[in-house]
Amino acid sequence: MARPTTRIMLLLLLIVSFSCVGKAQNFGQPPASQQVPVPAEVAQAESDALGWLQNLIRINTTNPPGNELVAAKYIAGILDHEGIRSEIFESTPGRGFLVARLSANAMPNPSTALLLMAHLDVVGVDKTKWTVDPFGGVIQNGYLYGRGAIDDKGMLAANLAVFVALKRSGVRLNRDVIFLAEGDEEAGGAEGMKFAVDKHWDKIAAGFAINEGGTVTLKNGKVQYIGVQASEKITYNVDVIATGTSGHASIPRADNPVAHLSAAIAKISTYETPVQFNSVTRGYFDGLAAVQDEDTGKWMRALESSDRAEHAAKYISSVNPMWSAMLRDTISPTMLQAGIRVNVIPGEARAVLNIRLLPGNMIDTLVAKLRQLVNDPEVRFEVENSGEQAPSSSLTSDLYKTITQVSAREFPGAPVLPYMSTGGTDSIQLRLRSVQAYGLLPFPITDEDLERMHADNERISVDSFRKGVEYLYAIVSDFSVAK
Numbered sequence: 001m002a003r004p005t006t007r008i009m010l011l012l013l014l015i016v017s018f019s020c021v022g023k024a025q026n027f028g029q030p031p032a033s034q035q036v037p038v039p040a041e042v043a044q045a046e047s048d049a050l051g052w053l054q055n056l057i058r059i060n061t062t063n064p065p066g067n068e069l070v071a072a073k074y075i076a077g078i079l080d081h082e083g084i085r086s087e088i089f090e091s092t093p094g095r096g097f098l099v100a101r102l103s104a105n106a107m108p109n110p111s112t113a114l115l116l117m118a119h120l121d122v123v124g125v126d127k128t129k130w131t132v133d134p135f136g137g138v139i140q141n142g143y144l145y146g147r148g149a150i151d152d153k154g155m156l157a158a159n160l161a162v163f164v165a166l167k168r169s170g171v172r173l174n175r176d177v178i179f180l181a182e183g184d185e186e187a188g189g190a191e192g193m194k195f196a197v198d199k200h201w202d203k204i205a206a207g208f209a210i211n212e213g214g215t216v217t218l219k220n221g222k223v224q225y226i227g228v229q230a231s232e233k234i235t236y237n238v239d240v241i242a243t244g245t246s247g248h249a250s251i252p253r254a255d256n257p258v259a260h261l262s263a264a265i266a267k268i269s270t271y272e273t274p275v276q277f278n279s280v281t282r283g284y285f286d287g288l289a290a291v292q293d294e295d296t297g298k299w300m301r302a303l304e305s306s307d308r309a310e311h312a313a314k315y316i317s318s319v320n321p322m323w324s325a326m327l328r329d330t331i332s333p334t335m336l337q338a339g340i341r342v343n344v345i346p347g348e349a350r351a352v353l354n355i356r357l358l359p360g361n362m363i364d365t366l367v368a369k370l371r372q373l374v375n376d377p378e379v380r381f382e383v384e385n386s387g388e389q390a391p392s393s394s395l396t397s398d399l400y401k402t403i404t405q406v407s408a409r410e411f412p413g414a415p416v417l418p419y420m421s422t423g424g425t426d427s428i429q430l431r432l433r434s435v436q437a438y439g440l441l442p443f444p445i446t447d448e449d450l451e452r453m454h455a456d457n458e459r460i461s462v463d464s465f466r467k468g469v470e471y472l473y474a475i476v477s478d479f480s481v482a483k
């Protein structure tokens with residue numbers, strides 16, 4: 001009996017898998033009959049946007065030097081073709097941003113406006129490690145490959161598709177929708193977002209914003225959860241400088257700065273900063289516990305228990321280094337510099353610590369702690385920059401509510417979790433101006449594909465890209481179309 005059953009099963013499996021060939025991925029959505037049909041203008045914009053994304057990848061905007069305005073002009077051409085006027089502002093030659101607006105009323109109301117933003121620049125590539133041309137816009141086996149496919153030209157093309165679809169649909173808006181394509185995100189933003197905010201705030205002023213920085217996490221073909229970035233850690237670079245007496249290496253000295261610096265870095269590397277929570281990380285771990293395996297879920301729920309918190313934090317940190325970084329201030333030594341000759345004891349040795357503080361924490365407090373820990377008069381600390389402290393975006397705003405409602409419809413059973421990114425984004429510039437900014441990379445994506453961001457063979461699945469456009473359109477239209 002076992003045999004025929006196996007054979008029938010195999011046959012069934014074959015039929016099922018054969019019938020799946022060429023079918024779009026489902027991502028754990030309800031059956032098509034229960035879904036809200038995709039409007040025709042959105043389906044059309046999805047197809048258009050895939051071509052736009054290919055072309056945007058082909059325009060090399062590696063930063064430095066960026067040269068973002070070549071891509072901005074390409075977008076201006078698309079918008080022009082749709083009858084949408086756009087403006088380009090130049091910060092330095094060839095760099096800056098593009099902005100366009102769909103107006104709800106004759107008089108703009110910045111407090112209600114929605115800003116859709118993405119950056120035009122990309123990080124560099126090591127071409128030898130890629131299996132395809134990183135600037136070719138190549139589609140292979142259902143994936144579009146290229147630098148920027150997920151960071152951040154995918155989002156740029158999706159924003160553009162949503163913006164164009166809104167215009168084509170001719171709907172009446174209840175708020176202005178602003179499209180922003182900016183530059184220099186990958187190198188601090190001075191020539192892009194900072195320039196836009198400092199010099200042309202009136203062009204982009206909004207009450208709400210959608211930017212990169214979140215994820216729609218795909219696991220085993222199903223969306224597991226939606227992480228909406230509402231906060232981010234604050235970056236500082238701190239120099240550690242040891243000074244001593246320079247001299248001939250044949251006569252060792254007790255104040256050799258290389259030895260003192262090394263000892264200091266060793267001590268700093270073993271220091272464990274305390275675990276701390278805020279409303280965003282609390283919401284994240286609470287919600288994430290429900291979709292984890294039993295053990296991980298159990299320890300996530302115990303993170304703030306009175307008796308097991310310490311073990312819980314250890315366990316959670318060992319499972320995923322990013323979770324560890326979300327629970328505490330982090331310190332990464334990233335650069336070392338000492339010596340001019342093999343036989344000369346240098347007078348100085350330096351290291352850089354890249355520090356990411358939880359919002360609200362003070363760099364001086366941590367540096368004082370490190371100074372005490374190192375306890376070496378020969379070693380001093382210098383803070384390079386002043387980090388900007390912005391409040392987190394609200395978890396009860398109308399836009400956050402809309403994202404939650406649309407997500408429940410699009411990906412039933414996948415919770416929306418507030419997320420604090422360990423890295424910085426341009427959203428901080430907006431939060432400093434009281435904008436409710438949310439990070440949302442709308443494409444269902446596996447952790448494996450997400451790790452290709454800034455790495456080799458960056459890619460986006462064509463089905464995910466299309467789904468991301470639909471999902472983003474649903475959010476933007478629910479939020480901005482007059483009922």
Ligand SMILES: [Zn+2]
Binds near residue numbers: 119151152185212
């Ligand atoms: Zn990015």
